[in-house]
Amino acid sequence: MGYKFDFSFLPQFFGVFVDGAKMTLIISLISVFVGTLLGALLYFLRESNFGIGKFKPLKIIATVYIEIIRGTPIILQIYLAYTGTALFFGIDIGVVEAAVIAISLNSAAYVAEIIRSGVEAVDKGQMEAARSLGMNRGQAMRLVILPQAVKNILPAVGNEFVAVIKESSIASVIGVGELMFKSKIVTGATYLQLEPLIVIAGFYFVMTFSLGRLMGYLERRMKASDMR
Numbered sequence: 439m440g441y442k443f444d445f446s447f448l449p450q451f452f453g454v455f456v457d458g459a460k461m462t463l464i465i466s467l468i469s470v471f472v473g474t475l476l477g478a479l480l481y482f483l484r485e486s487n488f489g490i491g492k493f494k495p496l497k498i499i500a501t502v503y504i505e506i507i508r509g510t511p512i513i514l515q516i517y518l519a520y521t522g523t524a525l526f527f528g529i530d531i532g533v534v535e536a537a538v539i540a541i542s543l544n545s546a547a548y549v550a551e552i553i554r555s556g557v558e559a560v561d562k563g564q565m566e567a568a569r570s571l572g573m574n575r576g577q578a579m580r581l582v583i584l585p586q587a588v589k590n591i592l593p594a595v596g597n598e599f600v601a602v603i604k605e606s607s608i609a610s611v612i613g614v615g616e617l618m619f620k621s622k623i624v625t626g627a628t629y630l631q632l633e634p635l636i637v638i639a640g641f642y643f644v645m646t647f648s649l650g651r652l653m654g655y656l657e658r659r660m661k662a663s664d665m666r
Contacts, residue, residue: 440467447628448637457619459641465534465609466602468553471542473602476542477549480504480600500550505545513608514548516540520612537609545602552598556591557583589660596653600646607642617641 485498507515519540523529531539560583568578610619621634628634 441632443633443636444630445583445633445637446628447624447633451624451627454620454624455615455617455637455641458553458615458617459636459645461534461645462603462606462616462641463615463645465541465606465614466599468538468590469602469606470599472538473545473598474544476546477660478553480546480550480554484554489586504550505618507544508551510661512532512540512544513611516608516612518659519543524630533609533612535611537606537614541609544585544605545598548598549595552594553587553591556594562588566642573585591661593653593657596649596656599653600649603649604642 468503480500480503483496486494486496486500488494488496494500514536519532520531520536523531523536523539557579564582564586565575565578568582569575573581606614607617607618610622611618613619621638624634624637625631
């Protein structure tokens with residue numbers, strides 16, 4: 439006899455799932471926003487020519503940070519943000535704040551690489567042309583290169599947003615009330631293991647699919663504007 443699915447709990451607990459989805463979106467939105475700002479800073483630090491002789495401390499710091507973040511699991515980073523802030527800085531923060539800090543710092547490393555690849559995708563002749571017009575490197579980057587790179591960067595940042603929505607589920611390990619945590623609450627109340635997971639899978643799909651379609655629309659609009 440096959441397994442019989444039971445979704446009779448859904449009317450009673452639908453609001454619980456909605457609250458979890460709201461928390462997931464809030465964490466993701468803040469994390470991507472902060473991560474984008476930090477990622478831009480990391481990119482400029484990595485490209486900085488400031489140094490003493492051949493030693494370039496800003497570039498080294500940014501490169502080491504990016505490699506460490508990309509080389510360690512995000513669940514470890516969340517635990518470190520939650521326990522490390524109190525241990526090293528004497529600051530007792532909540533679970534939501536710890537999740538936002540960890541996911542933002544994680545996202546920043548990937549956004550820095552997104553910006554780097556977006557800038558490198560711009561034809562190198564653009565920089566040479568701008569310099570031949572009398573612009574210094576900073577002016578050329580700000581007025582010529584970055585406006586073109588943004589069109590390459592935005593779709594990738596949208597994909598990063600989708601990835602963060604899914605990665606935010608790991609925040610449940612420290613008790614953040616996002617979708618995965620809410621499914622555990624429903625499981626504890628209904629003694630159903632599979633059905634709550636199927637429901638949150640639907641929520642994740644709706645959020646990521648909708649965001650993916652939105653980014654696809656924006657990308658098509660940008661391409662259309664280039665053809666005019």
